[in-house]
Amino acid sequence: MKALYITEPHHIELIEKDDPEIRENESLLKILGCGVCGTDLKIYKGETLATYPIIPGHEIVGEIINSSKYEKGTKVTVDPNKPCGYCKYCREGKPHLCDDLKAVGVNRNGGFAELLSVPNDLIYPLNENIDVKSALFAEPLSCIIHGIDLSNFSFTDDIAIIGGGAIGLIFAMLFNKFSVGIKLIFEISQDKITYIEKEFGFDIVHPQEYKKFKEFDLVIECSGSISGLELAYTLVKKGGKIIVFGVTPKGLTTTELEPFQIYSEEITLTGSYINPFTMQKAVKIINSKEFPFHKLLTDQASLQDINEYISGNKHPFLKAAYINK
Amino acid sequence: MKALYITEPHHIELIEKDDPEIRENESLLKILGCGVCGTDLKIYKGETLATYPIIPGHEIVGEIINSSKYEKGTKVTVDPNKPCGYCKYCREGKPHLCDDLKAVGVNRNGGFAELLSVPNDLIYPLNENIDVKSALFAEPLSCIIHGIDLSNFSFTDDIAIIGGGAIGLIFAMLFNKFSVGIKLIFEISQDKITYIEKEFGFDIVHPQEYKKFKEFDLVIECSGSISGLELAYTLVKKGGKIIVFGVTPKGLTTTELEPFQIYSEEITLTGSYINPFTMQKAVKIINSKEFPFHKLLTDQASLQDINEYISGNKHPFLKAAYINK
Amino acid sequence: MKALYITEPHHIELIEKDDPEIRENESLLKILGCGVCGTDLKIYKGETLATYPIIPGHEIVGEIINSSKYEKGTKVTVDPNKPCGYCKYCREGKPHLCDDLKAVGVNRNGGFAELLSVPNDLIYPLNENIDVKSALFAEPLSCIIHGIDLSNFSFTDDIAIIGGGAIGLIFAMLFNKFSVGIKLIFEISQDKITYIEKEFGFDIVHPQEYKKFKEFDLVIECSGSISGLELAYTLVKKGGKIIVFGVTPKGLTTTELEPFQIYSEEITLTGSYINPFTMQKAVKIINSKEFPFHKLLTDQASLQDINEYISGNKHPFLKAAYINK
Amino acid sequence: MKALYITEPHHIELIEKDDPEIRENESLLKILGCGVCGTDLKIYKGETLATYPIIPGHEIVGEIINSSKYEKGTKVTVDPNKPCGYCKYCREGKPHLCDDLKAVGVNRNGGFAELLSVPNDLIYPLNENIDVKSALFAEPLSCIIHGIDLSNFSFTDDIAIIGGGAIGLIFAMLFNKFSVGIKLIFEISQDKITYIEKEFGFDIVHPQEYKKFKEFDLVIECSGSISGLELAYTLVKKGGKIIVFGVTPKGLTTTELEPFQIYSEEITLTGSYINPFTMQKAVKIINSKEFPFHKLLTDQASLQDINEYISGNKHPFLKAAYINK
């Protein structure tokens, strides 16, 4: 089969290699598509604890080729994360905080290939009629569902979403349905503001244009920037919650957190990390066809060409994926 | 009656004035005791939105003298906080976040006097056999109960308490009963460390002596300092919670909050502000006599002498109160 | 003014009486409309602890005529329930469970009149552009919001609604927006089934037509019947929840509750009683204009004619209200 | 090795058989002790879906004999329950509701033997200094912790415990520490009332002696009887919760549940089923040595003699266990 190999940081190549071996309790998938995520770029640059050489890719849609568990031809997606089952976090029901978490596309081969063998317990069947371009969002969606679960939001909440990337837009899609309150995206790229207003019809504003304060019950930080988080402090109202969903680089600190505000306005900040027990809900939402996830896929490429996005040479407008035709 | 009057910031005096008028739905109390709290010092210094002239004092124990609601002679404590009932916070069941909150001892006369008239709905009867020195802690205890309610603690949690003042020690008393996990106080004053070990038998350590990290499910910041909060970031374990209970001065900021840690370790920070709906629980705990709150009262004074503590000339070792003999 | 008076059980008459006095902290309303609810029929029949003589009516829309708090001409709705503020329930933040709860239209005059004076803290302003026929549903909606709050529902839940009356249909409206799961109404009247399918487009079924079991995460019992609750036991899936929202007559018992099922399938049953702190959310939802509440108002009448519905001579198809033109 | 074998319902015998094979990811234990539980009696009588022939016993304390995961000589306990990992319940984080749950001592051999091989992920190490008689309670304790987790109890709650068996007494031990409210056991056996008062010092009463009603925030039904559950309805106060912990036989129904009470007093009933993610907390509590669990072990026997308790010929006063000396 063909596969994209990161042999060591900064070296990625399309190679021809043997088809994957199917170990016990695994199924073989034909890859139908695989999304590119920030983590793939970090693996390329050597900024994570990935195991090299590695085929990256963890936002996977495939079709069952060979399996003793799932029917041949079933369209499926994959939960990349495999907890150890022994550490104190696994044993208290928080597998995503596992002290020895492994992930498909990080510690074992992933989706930027023609074929992939994965453990059966990570496989989630999709409805037959779901298009690959929507199904590609199952894994990021599962993370977002975890974020929403942690937010304890109410259907009357006023909600600010900081960052109008693919992640921010999925939050916006969901909250536009699930809350009758204000839903407002904050985004700094004027191009994206124009595009999102036109294509999605969402309320979106540049932070500098916004003059009100302390108006939101819930603020989702998904720009992954310090300035985004500091904006959150000014937007959240008394008793409100900030979800730290964006991944700010390690070592960067926020210097404007005033503990007096946290105390006197009873603000809550909560981190949201990946997707414990939410993959099944994500699949249910994808299967419901209520949301146009495919519209987020602005850049698609062949296996050959997707490495431009993985190595950071090309930037997608919203989201890039490899589609195996 | 005699009363301590703050006529304007930095002016406090013991005066003789008319006994308070009892308005509708109010009862007249003889003050048995009134604790001194940081807020009293701020009122003295003009650092809050108090209404001058004012008799300060909101940690009140009294005895009913004249009332159409409560029996004469009843020992009572007082919830100082009176929400407006109309603002959006009051109407969603968060009276402590009221946009127009008034408080006894802040916006109307308080407990540093011989007599006090207070609204009936702020009065909470105590058991007859409760000593004044324990009952004085009902109001701070009610704030602490709110903090614990917000912490969602489990009875197996490992808990760090930052700051070994009266507040930290009440948290320690409660958690020593209510959790089987580790309970460890962090305190910077060597005198207090020695005293607390001896008098209370609690585990207590100087932050510099502590070499482990990320060990606690729950961290209660009650030193009211930036360094205390920054210590909390190093103590909290994955999935853990920090309660911002201490009141850091307005304008001070923490500069070491790494959003990457909040995200990847799923840390939660929550402010805890005063005492919504917890006064009754505080009274129940006081009445249970399970905790030696009176041992926290290291400094007691007459009405004449308590103003030294209010004006900050004297500092109590743990806690000061006016006791009306 | 004209008003409907229940002088004693089973005696209702339209009388001419003096305009209401406005006491302190009250405002005078011109009644624009008032819905008829099961409680009004119970007051007529003498089945509640109402205070006679009484003008019933607690689902009120009015316009401010005279007030020191609200602007003249403001369209408003009213929270009928007035807790005592002293009992243990009030003091623990559960005012709806108050030991001495009073209600407009039950213990003091209500909305079946031309004018009404009500305490200011029970008044909630509405947007000017909201029609009376939708605003009439604010109070029942506030009860429903409480039921939903107690249900801890997730936006992927499969939900069964037992009873296709006005209450069941409001639940259906909300859940059709707020959940992507199955939403299915169970109703025994074939007329209503036909009407609801046609007018609202909801999925609805007769219990006898339904052959699956244990399929729903959440079951809302709002038929107010024993058979409805017993149906709920068969519909709820493992780990699921039944909200007992319908009001079954006092003294009736369910005889098919198998504790083994409650235990081994971890079922939860929770009662939902009136509307603590949810009136403001109800108004927000009404103001959002996202739901066609007015379509539930199948029967409207003048003050003169509405007593036919209060005394039970006439039954509305879904909901009756007095509209003051 | 020697083992107790239930070859088919109603046939139990002590046999000599080959030492167990250690499969992949398993460890071999020497059994130090194994508690007898109601489930063992049901397996004997053929009232469960056990797989015959079977060595029963799931309340296990052992010592590692042979393992690639745990150190030889480690004292351990075992979580008997093994979820499938694929069903919808497993995938939403509710493994105890698994559609295909298997258990040690039910579907594979258990602890009434000299040796046992169990999957590593079911093994929990204990502190070395913990005596076997206390450690035997780890598994029931883990179920109780789940019940408490579901109860959302507060440390000021008044709590009724129905049934003074081993389970009720563990609840009482925990709540006597974790709540300052009333803790009262209801028990029908006069012998047990006398014994428990004397040996444990708990407040305990015969239901017929108790004349108050609606006094408890939380009621734990752990008598496993219909009359116990019906008692719970009379004890729970407004807004209160009943935990259905006791296992009433399949098919029995409660005939006194008045839905009007559930609604108007906002009562909650919740089932509690086994021990999801609570085994680690149970071990932490056992290791804390704060509770005298060993005092519950009123009947101990050799492997030879314990079958009298499994077959129901002998009844323990509180709890029986096989101790391997």
Ligand SMILES: NC(=O)c1ccc[n+]([C@@H]2O[C@H](COP(=O)([O-])OP(=O)(O)OC[C@H]3O[C@@H](n4cnc5c(N)ncnc54)[C@H](OP(=O)(O)O)[C@@H]3O)[C@@H](O)[C@H]2O)c1
């Ligand atoms: N918590 C989890 O489990 C999880 C899962 C998946 C993803 N994530 C994280 O979620 C974040 C969003 O992902 P994404 O794919 O949507 O990323 P993205 O495409 O980079 O989107 C971020 C958007 O935020 C904008 N932005 C940057 N600074 C801003 C500010 N101060 N205010 C407002 N907008 C600002 C960016 O504008 P420009 O394009 O002009 O810079 C960009 O449009 C990332 O940090 C990602 O790592 C977290």
Ligand SMILES: NC(=O)c1ccc[n+]([C@@H]2O[C@H](COP(=O)([O-])OP(=O)(O)OC[C@H]3O[C@@H](n4cnc5c(N)ncnc54)[C@H](OP(=O)(O)O)[C@@H]3O)[C@@H](O)[C@H]2O)c1
């Ligand atoms: N949230 C609420 O509703 C609420 C209610 C009541 C009180 N409070 C707040 O709770 C806090 C504690 O009250 P308190 O009466 O106990 O105050 P306190 O007597 O001043 O106690 C604070 C203790 O923390 C110690 N400390 C200072 N910096 C520290 C650090 N970096 N690490 C460890 N310990 C440190 C102090 O030592 P030194 O004495 O040597 O400085 C002192 O012993 C205050 O900020 C108060 O305003 C909040």
Ligand SMILES: NC(=O)c1ccc[n+]([C@@H]2O[C@H](COP(=O)([O-])OP(=O)(O)OC[C@H]3O[C@@H](n4cnc5c(N)ncnc54)[C@H](OP(=O)(O)O)[C@@H]3O)[C@@H](O)[C@H]2O)c1
């Ligand atoms: N919890 C609260 O705070 C609160 C607030 C407001 C209202 N409520 C209660 O909510 C309930 C519903 O109110 P509503 O105004 O909608 O009443 P409704 O108009 O009487 O509606 C009940 C519907 O349920 C149907 N029904 C009766 N038995 C049934 C069964 N076994 N299975 C399925 N459907 C059945 C009835 O059909 P038929 O018409 O053919 O009988 C009717 O259409 C009432 O009990 C009311 O008292 C509670």
Ligand SMILES: NC(=O)c1ccc[n+]([C@@H]2O[C@H](COP(=O)([O-])OP(=O)(O)OC[C@H]3O[C@@H](n4cnc5c(N)ncnc54)[C@H](OP(=O)(O)O)[C@@H]3O)[C@@H](O)[C@H]2O)c1
């Ligand atoms: N939910 C779970 O995950 C889980 C886990 C373990 C155990 N359990 C269940 O928990 C229950 C208790 O276990 P156990 O080992 O303690 O059982 P047990 O020894 O049989 O104790 C039950 C006690 O309740 C008493 N009793 C019976 N009816 C009563 C009534 N109406 N009012 C008050 N007391 C009454 C019994 O008295 P007599 O002895 O005189 O009959 C007995 O002392 C059992 O049903 C068991 O199956 C559940």
Ligand SMILES: [Zn+2]
């Ligand atoms: Zn792990």
Ligand SMILES: [Zn+2]
């Ligand atoms: Zn207010």
Ligand SMILES: [Zn+2]
């Ligand atoms: Zn009340």
Ligand SMILES: [Zn+2]
């Ligand atoms: Zn399963």
